[in-house]
Amino acid sequence: MQQKKIGILGGGQLGRMLLSPAIDLDIELHFLENDSNAPCSTVSRNFHQGNITNYEDVLSFGRQMDVISIEIEKVSADALEQLEKEGKKVFPQPTIIRLIQDKRLQKQFYKDNQIPTSDFVLIDNKEELIDYLEKNEGKLPIVQKLGKDGYDGKGVQILKDLEDAKQNGFEAPSLLEDKVEIEKEISVIVARNENGETTVFDAVEMVVNEKYNLLDYLLAPARISENQKQEATKLAIEVIEKLGENGMVGLLAVELFIDKKGNILVNEVAPRPHNSGHHTIEACTTSQYAQHLRSILNLPLGKTTLRSSAAILNLIGEENHTGTPFYDGLDKLLELENVYPHIYGKKQTKPARKMGHITVLGNDIEKLKETVEKVKGSIHVITKD
Structure with missing residues (x-):
């Protein structure tokens, strides 16, 4: 090469x-x-x-x-x-990046291509928001997402009632989504090269930190039925193949909801390596990062076999700590078997900022969940100033 x-x-x-x-x-x-x-x-x-x-x-x-x-x-x-x-x-192609940059265009893409997603309406300003909710108050509570520039939970909020919307509704162009009664949140990462070769990583189960609206930890593989695994995989492939004129080239993380009735809905996508794929570094035959490089260089894609069940825990900055980071408890963590910390090298911590992640490997998914809960309480990103 x-x-x-x-x-x-x-x-x-x-x-x-x-x-x-x-x-x-x-x-x-x-x-x-x-x-x-x-x-x-x-x-x-x-x-x-x-x-x-x-x-x-x-x-x-x-x-x-x-x-x-x-x-x-x-x-x-x-x-x-x-x-x-x-x-x-x-890669990914600029037209696809432009579409994904705007959640309004992204959501319309799902509708136009008969990809299952929650019902939505597009709102251009706060006046339209209030007018819509006054006529459709039965839709409340409802999810509002900014069209552009939202990230890591920013630019997403649940409007509880009309007064909440009047006080806190976004002024900028946004979309309103029906609030899904979520049973599980999962993610599937799919890769595709210029030759059209496609590979898919096993679905993972995501547990969201509701305070900050970002990933708290994940479990791989997801605890879902075989039919749900197949449907999620099929949806991920369908999305990457329908993006752009000839399908997207690169790595695509497809975030999905499983609702209380068992329906699988596409929430959002990210055309790059993703928080929900960090475990692949230690747990899979090919990591999502290696797969991203292979896909954009039109190299043969690697096998995505999950060699071990895994969990990852996000390390985020503690409340009331802004400044030079100190990883309190890291030395104890390094004594543990099958636990792999990844520190991102950010020079400043602040509340809820992603500062690193920890991968835990094991064969029993329920025990992994218990281990994550223990690890979660043993390491903290603080300042010593």
């Missing part, structure tokens, strides 16, 4: 975890990120400082690369489209 320069927009923890499989295959990764203290800055000699949402910065960076990809969706799609016109390989 001829060595190629791959440009990654974003220099956070997902980019950092791409480095190890890139080194294994002698792939030259370059990162563009505005924050000079980003996680990739201290571990990559090919770290470029620049704004990934700025047209000129992305264009200049991309013109130096053979292939351009992302580790975060909030990038200049205009610049990526121009690079594609100039003959650069850009």
Whole structure:
């Protein structure tokens, strides 16, 4: 394989975890990120400082690369489209990134392609929001999501009643989704290369931190029926194949709801490595990061066999702690067998910020859940200032 320069927009923890499989295959990764203290800055000699949402910065960076990809969706799609016109390989394709950047367009895509998802309406401003809810008060409580710029639970809220909507409703263009009575939240990661080869990782079960609306921990494989596994896999493949004119190239995390009646609904997707795939580093034959690189370089995709049941726990910044991070309890954690901490190298912690994750391996999924609960109480991201 001829060595190629791959440009990654974003220099956070997902980019950092791409480095190890890139080194294994002698792939030259370059990162563009505005924050000079980003996680990739201290571990990559090919770290470029620049704004990934700025047209000129992305264009200049991309013109130096053979292939351009992302580790975060909030990038200049205009610049990526121009690079594609100039003959650069850009994966996932810019039109798909643009669609996924806007939850309104993403939701409409599901409807247009008969992909099961919760019912929704599009709202352009707060006035429309109030008008809709006054006419449809029976829909409350209802979920409101900003069309753009929401991440890690930001830009998503449940409106309990009309007064709540008047006080707290988003002003910007958004969508209103019927609140699903959720039995389980699961995620399926699927990869596809230019040849159309597709592989799927086993569905995982996600337990959400309701206070911060982000992943608390996950269990792999998900505790669901065989029929549900097959349906979730089928849905993930359907989404990646219907995105774009000829299907998406790259890695796609498909977040799904299983409702109280057993229906499986697509919630959202992310066209990149994802929090719900961190366990694959230790638990699978091929990690999601290696698979991402294989897919965008049109290499044969790796086997996705789950070698061990696994759980991951997000390490997030503690309340009332902002500043230089200290990982209280890490030394004790390192004494444990089949427990693998990943510290992201962020220079500052703050409440609810993702600072790392811990993977736990084992053969009994219920015991894994118990271990996660124990680990959860034994390590804390604090400041010592």
